[in-house]
Amino acid sequence: MYPDIFNLRQSNFVLWSPGLQHPISSPYLVIGTTDRSPNVFNQIGRHPFVLSEDKADLWLLDPNTISPPLREGSYRYWFEIQDTSPERRGTLLVTDPLAYTVDYAVTQGLNETTQPASVIRFRDGKLWPCNTDGTSPQKPTVPDPASLPSNNHLVIYELPASWAKVGDDSRGTNVDVGTFADVLALFDTTCRGNRFSTTSAVCDGAILSELGINALELLPAADARPKGEWGYATANYFAPDFNLGSASDLVRLVDKIHSQKIRFFTDVVMAFGHDPYAYIDFKQFHLRPDMERNNPDSYQSHANGQIRDGYGGSSWRYLQSTQSYDPEEGSKNAWIHPSWAFHRLHLTRWMADFAVGGLRLDSVNNIGSYDFVRSYKEHAWELYNARYSLAADPSKFLVIGEELSMPVSMVQQGVLNALWNEPWQGRLRAALLGEQVKREESFEWNVRKLVDCTLDDHGDTNFTDGAQAVNYITSHDIEGWRKERLYNFLKSNNIWDVERRAKLAFALLLTSVGIPMIFAGEEFADQMDRSVDIGKKQTDPVNYSRKNDGGWREALFGYVANLVKFRTKCPALGEDDTDFFHVDESRGGKIMAWRRGQPGGTRRPVIVVANFSDEDTPGAEYIIPNWPDGNRTGWREISQGREVPSEWVGREPLLGWEAKIYTRWRE
Structure with a gap:
């Protein structure tokens, strides 16, 4: 190919x-x-x-x-x-x-x-091809598909490779901006990193290996013109970002994470570009939507006539059809879409030379052509299948789209495999405050839809499988109401016991139906240093030194790491089956218990019990009737890592804003 x-x-x-x-x-x-x-x-x-x-x-x-x-x-x-x-x-x-x-x-x-x-x-x-020093980059070792996690057991870590470290002066001047080598240091104890070698949590440990995530998603790794930002102003689609390092640096990172059975995802921006074709051949590849209002290509999909936004770049022209040389097939005078061909070409480069194991497509509505998105997705699958020939496993590759208007129909029609589940974030944050999202919807149903995203209505269609939805507490899009980092969200709502609410948030994220995604730093409740001024969000640091604070943040990290490892391995959490079997109406419906995974026979489901109130349960015990398999032995509570005596199964007390996670499954 x-x-x-x-x-x-x-x-x-x-x-x-x-x-x-x-x-x-x-x-x-x-x-x-x-x-x-x-x-x-x-x-x-x-x-x-x-x-x-x-x-x-x-x-x-x-x-x-x-x-x-x-x-x-x-x-x-x-x-x-x-x-x-x-x-x-x-x-x-x-x-x-x-x-x-x-x-x-x-x-x-x-x-x-x-x-x-x-x-x-x-x-x-x-x-x-060569690096800037003239050396020739190697290709990463293609991982054995059997060693890679399936989509329904992914825990994705969303990381801006160019995360910042700021100085102590009042200006918050950049001291360092991360590189591929610094990302490698998060996985490799022998690598001190490049620009973060003085940050002990980076150079003396391997934070992300310790956390246990099994998918790394870098914000756009292709070259972008701005230095020290997140890469969304893509300029040179075939080249790794100059400021992040060489192709060889990226290959070393990919090889390391593959050796740890971690998949490599990258973010791709195709709604607009800052690329050379904006000058070389503008009318074939680009358009200014506000200058071509009679052109259907100027409008977003599913947006009721909203014009496409180039965010300072040039929108890609996707409806253009031209008789030209076909750069993929080699035929002359073929009818092609030039932009389609260009993007499929750089996809081939990244799939072949960096062994990409999943893709996140930015702002698919702003691309404006679902036909192109489908073609791109299908080409990604062709390349993935060709990588493994007959050994290709369809559960170990994924093309995810991001669009906050939630066009789930794109998934059900096969345009994409999965979609960012943005409403999940709103439901979670409401639950952490004991609120419902909609007036006509009870608190109980907010939690039900939080735990099982297939219950949530999105126009005329729903998710039908957990591997179609990517859930997150926080993403890199930290602007807007209730979108800020979790620490700042809780503080702004006068919640001072951040550790307990954060633990509840991660208990829900890592046991709910859907693919959990963790934005860099949330695993220890990092806080916004610069991005309280949202215009500076792309230069806001991920302060990894906070992870080793010796206090509640370090305890939170350990709690999250424990649940991440459980999520990636426990069979029941890779299934969609969910059953709420207890809602305590005597406490305003704020204490609930539900089963995750299929029941019966040799199955080992997971039971989650959560208290969404300030009140601890009174007395020495709290009885939950109808506990599945309550007469069986071997129960353990995962979040605290302890065995549960038979006489205490379904009877343990709960603190306010606490979740407990039980199972009889053992690795």
Whole structure:
């Protein structure tokens, strides 16, 4: 399934431009080297491309025809083109849109169109991918699918790879911004990290291995122009982010987490881009929705005529169909969607070279084309199946969409496999305050829908399987009412015993139907340092030093780690079966008990008992009638890690805002 254009790029510099068949002048390759000062560019040539005779819209330049001849080694280069954007600024030097590595230390120009150099290695008459230091990256070892967790036992950790560390001065100046090596240090005790080597919790431990998560989701790892932010302004889709490290650094991270049976997810932004095609071939790849209001491509899906938002970039044009060279199949004069082909190409790059085991698609409504999203999802599955051939396990790959208007129909129609379950966060936070979400819905039903997301109504359709819904206490989207970090949410609602409410929150997250996701730092109730000013949320630090505070945060981390390991292994929590068998009306319905997992026979279900009130149960015992298998021995309480004597099964007292988790299952 290797795309034709990838093969061409081994023997040629390639510029694919469906809309520039007959420009005023041909594009040029500007190429050179760097000396020991890496930001000094020594140009060695400016050479015209030649339009391919048999493949329309494809510009080629054989590196062996360059004079003086290229020597073996690494080179920096740009494409010199005529700007086709609405602003039309004349001649520009732009990055190769298919560059595998970019170098911001070498740039041309001093304005908003400044583009980093593309990096390539010339060897044996061919062009090869390389890191900025000229070394060749390896591909990660493809993990044995049997070693990977299935979708219904995932616990995803959502991490901005560029998390910040701030100084002590009043300005909160950045001291460091994370890299792939710093992420590796969260899994590897032998790695001290790159920029966080003075943070003891990072350099002296392996926090995420200790936590026990089995899926790492990096916020967009592809290259973005802003430094120290989260990567949503994607500029160079084929290249790992320059500020995070090299392709080799990312491969080392992927290999390490695969050795620990952890899947690698990455976030992808395809509603808009800050990419070179905004200048090379604007009308084929991009649009300004506010300038084309009669174009259906200018509007979001499921949004009642809402215009698409480029957030400072250019919206991708998805309805455009053009007769052109097909960069995937290699055929000439085929009818294709240029943007579809471009995004499928970089998907192939990430799936093949970084062994991606799952995807999160940002803001699918703002993409504006469910047909494209379906095509992208199906291509991801084709690549995954090709990776393993007959051994591919359909339960071990997933394409997740994010859209807060909750178009669950996208899942039921096969456009996506799963969706962020944003209403779950609202239900949880209401439950933590003893409130219901809707006036017409009781507190009891809020909790029922919290525990079993298949009960929640989303227009004309519901989730039908827990692996279709990603639940979270907090996500990186921390702006808006009741969206802030859990610590700040509780404090703003005058809840001072943060540890107990946070434990209840994680007990619900990690035992409910759906895929649980933990935003970095929530496992020890990190707090917002900068992002109380939401404009600074992308530079808000994840303060991992708080994890080792020797107090309640460290205790919370241990509690969460215990439940994470339970969630990833206990069979009952991978099932959707849920039964509420006790609602204490004498206490306002605020004490409930429910079973998770199928009952009967050799099954070992999980029982959760929760108190959503300030009041402890009175006396030495609290009796829960109809306890499933209450006459059987071998019960244990998971959150405290203790055996439960037979005479105490279904009779243990509860503190206010406490959950207890019981099972007879043993690993």
